[in-house]
Amino acid sequence: MFVLLLAVVLGAAHYYLWKRVVRDTTLPGRARRIGTVVLVVLYVLMMAALSVTRLGTSFDAVIGWPGYLWLAGAYYLVLLLAVLEVPRLLLVRAARRQQPVPVTVGAEVSGGAPEAVAAPVPEAPGVDPGRRLFIARSLAVAGGVAAAGVVGYGATQALGDPRINRVPIALGKLDPRLSGYRIAVVSDIHLGPLLGRSHTERLVRMINEQQVDLVAIVGDMVDGTVERLGEAAAPLRDLTSTHGSFFVTGNHEYYSGAQPWLTELERLGVNPLRNERLAIERAGAAFDLAGVNDVNGESFDDAPDYARALDGRDTSRPVVLLAHQPVQAREAAKHGVDLQLSGHTHGGQMFPFHLLVGLQQPVRSGLETVDGTQVYTSNGAGFWGPPVRVGAPPEIAVVELRHNFAG
Template sequence: MIFLLLLGVPVALGHLYLWRRLVVDTTRPRTVGRRTGTVAIIGAFLVLMGALAVSRSVSPEQAKFLAWPGFVWLALLFYLAIALGIAEIPRRVLLRRATAAPVPAGAGPDPVDPVEVVPDPSRRLFIARSVAIGSGIAAGGVVGYGMTQALGDPKLLNVPVTLDKLQTSLSGFRIAVVSDIHLGPLLGRSHTERIVRMINEQEADLVAIVGDLVDGTVAELGEAAAPLRDLVSRHGSFFVTGNHEYFSGHEQWIAELDRLGVNPLRNEGLTVAGGIELVGVNDVTGKSYDDGPDFDRAFTGRDTANPVVLLAHQPVQVADASARGVDLQLSGHTHGGQMVPFNFVVPAQQPSVAGLSKVDDTWLYVSRGAGFWGPPVRVGAPPDITVVELRSAG
């Protein structure tokens, strides 16, 4: 409810702005066009709020009927508001010029008598409609492109990372990293099958799923997640919780993934390949569910002569990682911003938006994720699956 209220206010203001620019400015008063446009804007607002309200209160199979139109419209609303906002300055300049010849406001011989400038209604309508059409084409084009990115195959990335402690014999060890799959009303079993196929084609040494696998319960999405049992790698598949697991029944999902052969790491670690310490910590959201991250427990018994690879959903956890000498942290959560310009907002909460960076002596790799949340749209942040290749310094 709090989420809906916080999002409902800006969404309502956005619809009010669109109604003003796309309906009021482009139609004459008391016409069928204005009434139709008003009803359409109100209807779009209700569909969007309905999609937000039911996405967690009904099954994904039922939610998809509102989720598809509602979330696509959310993306259109966002980019329409941006396009119309950008067009405000040229629109106002054109409107200043779209006036009829000055008409004297009073009689008399004084040449400097005040005058009234009378706008030309037909030219105002033409300008308003032109801006509306142009903005609609621009927003529609951006959203259409973004949907092809979000719903298409994730990009396959190869990222080499040099670790000082890595044994020469383990140089070339490959970890397939995937995050933010977000199974739910808009992404189902076929999405999982595609990800599993792409990962298996890489013949990786290890698979790391770093959180936000689902947006729904095991009863609702267990079948969609089932293809994960087919993941193949030399040293196994591993999973850590993301914030969305805690909204979806994390204990049941931990048990389900264990049953599928994907090993959950819950504030614990193990030695793989005889020389790499693989550690996983719970997401920070788990604190509200008595299941938060516990770095001290996770690092107990680890061999400090070996490099440590940490699986942690949120990049912000790198502060604790670097304090404990982690060599490489693998994260997700940010979606790379998902839709420009949100990539400029992410740094306010996270130390990295996407890609490889370094925090103190710790390498941090952040995946943009293989799915999406909310709108089935990605602009400037295509989905990815990453193969991180560990290399020795020697």
């Protein structure tokens, strides 16, 4: 049903594009037929990228790159043309006002009395077809150039190096001896048909350069099975930190086969936290690190269990929770979590999609407080779908725990 609904919505968007980019800019004939065929082919290619690439075929990348790029292009082209509807209507109205109006002239009738008559005018006054065509073509070109520019910029953001964001976070319960403890937070790596081993190698290199105390991978690492992507994930074995690397599931792990991936990550030296916690100690002081499964695990008999992960601990010391989705903070807050590290939102990935994230998640990006629990939500280090990021650059966050901001 989801795929069917998506096909209908995207089909309606492509019909709108056909009206504005093909029908309005061409005369009946060969050019219009070619434009129609091209748009249909792009629609089919896009739908294939959304569906076929999940099957693990050898054509994933061949179909995925053009299909997903066109998805981003169509998205922005529809938005831009919709914005241009206002100037289009104004231009058409202005052109209509400039059309000739009937001219009254005198004509003599029987008896010598003049009678007013109108000079001949076209039977269907309106915008001159040539002028209407010029307006449509000008706006289509403007929208196309702008959309191509936005997508091109977004592709450089998505495919470039993630930013290193240094985030100081004060925890009132933190022992001063732990002040300055640094956690590298990386989420939403999304290894798959468009991102492979070189992407993982880059992330590992960048994380290792930070010389952190702990690495937290907070879900959505893969879009595919271990058989397909095990080699792409292999560089994770080279992560280095004082207290090791830890992982919690995201929704995409369940779509890709969570249990085989958990086994593979253990083999690579990345420790899954499955509704559990452990003490992290330094210089005689400690805080608790806990992890809960993603909420989508409930559909796979692997639901998050906050009580198991958080109850019965020493509440005099802080607890840092790894949980894929920011919305999980509402339940975590009931268990006294001091800080939750999350991902999932991609920061919205493509503006203005940002506006929709708030309908589902309490935090789109960055550090906020939810029901008394601090939540840091990473933009993620990869992308899902289009290899495009606009207004939400990829990141690796280096969270520095502090007893207070001066410490």
